[in-house]
Amino acid sequence: MASDLSAFYILLKRDLTLAYRHRAELANPLLFFIIVVSLFPLGISSESKALQSIAPGVIWVAALLAAMLSLDSLFRSDFEDGSLEQIALSAHSLPLLVLGKVLAHWLVTGLPLIVLAPFLGILLFLPDTAMLTLIATLALGTPVLSLVGAIGVALTVGLRRGGVLLSLLVLPLYIPVLIFAAGAVNEAARGFPVAGQLYFLAALLSLSLTLAPFAVAAALRISLS
Amino acid sequence: MWAFLHKFSSPKYFYALSGRLIPWFGWFCLAFMLAGLYYGLFVAPPDYQQGESYRIMFVHVPAAWMSMFVYMVMAIAGGIGLVWRIKLAEVIAASSAPIGASFTFLALATGALWGKPMWGTWWVWDARLTSELILLFLYLGVIALNSAIEDKRTASRASAVLALVGVVNIPIIHYSVEWWNTLHQGATFTKLDAPSIHISMLIPLLLMAIAFKLFYVVVVLKRARCEVLERERNSSWVQELVKKYET
Numbered sequence: 442m443a444s445d446l447s448a449f450y451i452l453l454k455r456d457l458t459l460a461y462r463h464r465a466e467l468a469n470p471l472l473f474f475i476i477v478v479s480l481f482p483l484g485i486s487s488e489s490k491a492l493q494s495i496a497p498g499v500i501w502v503a504a505l506l507a508a509m510l511s512l513d514s515l516f517r518s519d520f521e522d523g524s525l526e527q528i529a530l531s532a533h534s535l536p537l538l539v540l541g542k543v544l545a546h547w548l549v550t551g552l553p554l555i556v557l558a559p560f561l562g563i564l565l566f567l568p569d570t571a572m573l574t575l576i577a578t579l580a581l582g583t584p585v586l587s588l589v590g591a592i593g594v595a596l597t598v599g600l601r602r603g604g605v606l607l608s609l610l611v612l613p614l615y616i617p618v619l620i621f622a623a624g625a626v627n628e629a630a631r632g633f634p635v636a637g638q639l640y641f642l643a644a645l646l647s648l649s650l651t652l653a654p655f656a657v658a659a660a661l662r663i664s665l666s
Numbered sequence: 667m668w669a670f671l672h673k674f675s676s677p678k679y680f681y682a683l684s685g686r687l688i689p690w691f692g693w694f695c696l697a698f699m700l701a702g703l704y705y706g707l708f709v710a711p712p713d714y715q716q717g718e719s720y721r722i723m724f725v726h727v728p729a730a731w732m733s734m735f736v737y738m739v740m741a742i743a744g745g746i747g748l749v750w751r752i753k754l755a756e757v758i759a760a761s762s763a764p765i766g767a768s769f770t771f772l773a774l775a776t777g778a779l780w781g782k783p784m785w786g787t788w789w790v791w792d793a794r795l796t797s798e799l800i801l802l803f804l805y806l807g808v809i810a811l812n813s814a815i816e817d818k819r820t821a822s823r824a825s826a827v828l829a830l831v832g833v834v835n836i837p838i839i840h841y842s843v844e845w846w847n848t849l850h851q852g853a854t855f856t857k858l859d860a861p862s863i864h865i866s867m868l869i870p871l872l873l874m875a876i877a878f879k880l881f882y883v884v885v886v887l888k889r890a891r892c893e894v895l896e897r898e899r900n901s902s903w904v905q906e907l908v909k910k911y912e913t
Contacts, residue, residue, distance in 0.1 A: 592831055596824050600814055609810050610828060613803040614835050617842040624846065645838070656831055659748075663823045 448533040449541040456545035459518075470511035471553050477503040478561045489566040496565035497575070497626035503561075504554050504579065505615050508586040509608055511550040515542065515591060516598045516661070525598075529665055536654035539661070543591050543654070551583035567630065574629035574639075578622035581642040588653035589614050595660035618645060675754040677894045678903045684887045691887070695880035702873030710867045719783045724870055726776040728878040729769050733801060734836075736766030736882060740808070741833045744826025754890075756822035757897065759829065760812055761889035765882060767805035774798055793844040800839050804832045818897055 443451070460467060481499045482492055519525040519542075528538055558579055559572050567575065593611035597603030625638035673679055706724035713720040740762040747756035777795060778788045789795065808825045815821035863871070898904050 589831075592827070596811060596828060597814070603814075606810055606814050609803075610807045613800050613807060613839075614831065616800055617835070617838045620842045620846045641842075648838075652834065656827060660824065660827050663820060663827065666820065 443533075445533045445537050448531070449537050452528070452538055452541040453545050456542055457548065460545065460549040466514070467549055467553075470507045470550055471557060473510060474503050474507040474554060474557060475561065477506065479564065482565070492565045493567065493630070496562060496567040497571070497623045497630065499565060500558055500561055500567075500575065501578075501582075501619055501623040501626070504558070504583065505586065505612075505619060507554060508551065508583060509590060509611055509615075511546075512587075512590040512594050512607065512611070513604060515546050515587075515594045520598045520664075525661070526665055529661055535658040535661065539591065539595075539657045540650075540654045543587050543657070546591075547584050547587040551579075551587055554583055555579045567626075570632060571626050571630040574635050575626050577639060578625050578642060581639065581646050582618045582622045585618050585642075585645050585649045586615060588649040588657075591657045592653060592660055595657045595664060597664075598661070599664040618642070621645070675752050677753055677757075677898050678901075680754055681891055681894055681903075684891055688884055688887050691880050691884045695877055695884055698873050698877035698880060702870050702877050705873060706867075706870035710870055711864075713867075716784060719780065722776050722780045723867075724874045726773060726780055727871060728875040729776060730773040730798065731875060732878050732882060733766060733770040733773050733798065735879075736762050736769060737801065737805070737829070737832070737836070740766060741826075741829040744822070744829045748823055748826045748830075753819075753897070754894075756819065756826070757890045757893045758886065759826060760818075760822055761886055761893050763805060763808045763812060763825070765885050765889070767802060767809060769878075769882075770798060770802040770805060774802065793840075793846065796846075797836075797840045797843045800843070801836070804836075808832070 478499055481495065485491060485495065516525055519528070529535055531538070555576055558575055562572055562575055590607075590611050593607050593614075594603075596610065597607050600606065621638045621641045625635040625642070628638065629635050674683070702724060706721055710721070712718050740759050743755045743762065744759040746752055747759060774795070777798070781790065782788050808828055811828055812821045812825045815824055895904055895907075
């Protein structure tokens with residue numbers, strides 16, 4: 442029998458392969474991210490000053506919404522074809538397996554956001570000095586979004602219309618990430634040090650990395666019962 | 667001790683006991699509320715800065731306290747239900763959520779009414795207002811999840827997980843928001859031995875706080891009784907009860 446860790450790798454590889462086979466679906470949250478950001482200059486003003494001041498908030502709110510929209514696919518197909526039940530029934534530690542699924546999900550939805558964000562920063566005239574901070578906050582923040590969001594998905598996966606409910610459950614929990622991340626980018630744009638906010642984000646990441654898998658596992662067991 | 671707890675937590679016994687307790691709590695609540703309102707509205711002197719309008723504090727502050735207290739009760743009851751599968755704890759958690767949301771809404775509404783004459787605006791994005799608003803969102807999430815799941819016991823357990831996640835998040839949200847922006851006056855009292863409030867205003871405030879607590883107990887017991895009847899509708903004691911009322 443395979444060890445817990447190898448089960449983790451197998452699940453990770455399986456989810457990445459599955460994601461690779463459905464490449465077109467992966468692009469949707471990213472397109473959403475780009476379109477939402479490009480709506481703001483149209484809705485507010487094309488002036489570089491105005492856009493510069495809202496750029497960190499806009500990029501982060503759009504990233505938040507894109508991350509939330511992509512969450513639904515985390516457990517949905519596995520729930521529908523019954524493999525989620527098999528995963529929950531397996532002898533391996535469910536929190537660890539959940540972590541593998543969330544990691545795979547983040548690699549295909551969170552990581553591309555980080556790659557895209559600097560280009561959107563340019564579109565909104567974000568100063569170059571803030572670019573690195575934007576990438577750093579996204580690198581620390583988007584895993585938190587995936588981990589915390591997974592709790593919400595696990596609670597609503599059994600429901601037929603979980604989509605709107607999911608946003609109601611998850612968005613309030615995203616607020617600390619938004620505050621620290623957008624705050625850090627704002628400060629960086631003004632040329633202030635941002636180490637404090639990055640430490641906070643790192644703390645949130647380690648907290649959610651250690652606690653969220655257990656909450657997800659508990660929530661999955663409830664949804665599957 | 668354990669035998670008593672098991673007996674008390676059985677829905678049938680709870681239904682009978684709470685029926686006898688509610689009038690007591692209700693009358694005590696009324697007495698405290700009348701005394702608190704009398705002292706607050708007529709006896710306490712006007713504030714040297716805020717004049718008469720500070721008196722809304724006697725509703726606002728207890729409501730804000732209750733908004734957090736009820737969330738804790740809900741989360742703890744939910745946790746107990748999750749771990750020991752005690753039906754009554756699930757019922758208490760489920761019936762607390764709407765009450766807590768109402769207290770939160772009351773705190774926000776009275777805060778807006780107080781803010782208009784004092785700060786000149788209904789709403790500011792101040793730390794404590796914002797975290798109270800987020801608390802309201804958390805309550806609404808729990809209520810929405812509770813009503814979205816058909817099976818009552820599954821719904822209770824799912825919302826218990828959500829409430830516990832919320833408990834971990836509340837301090838984080840509170841401090842992140844505080845760090846983000848603050849304008850609110852300092853807490854009315856942080857230490858009981860040296861409150862920044864005069865005794866003539868403290869007494870009605872505490873009376874009102876006790877009245878609000880008792881009010882919560884009355885309402886939560888009433889809601890829990892209805893919930894128990896609904897959940898236990900197939901059990902023999904509920905059917906006997908119904909037959910008794912029918913004849």
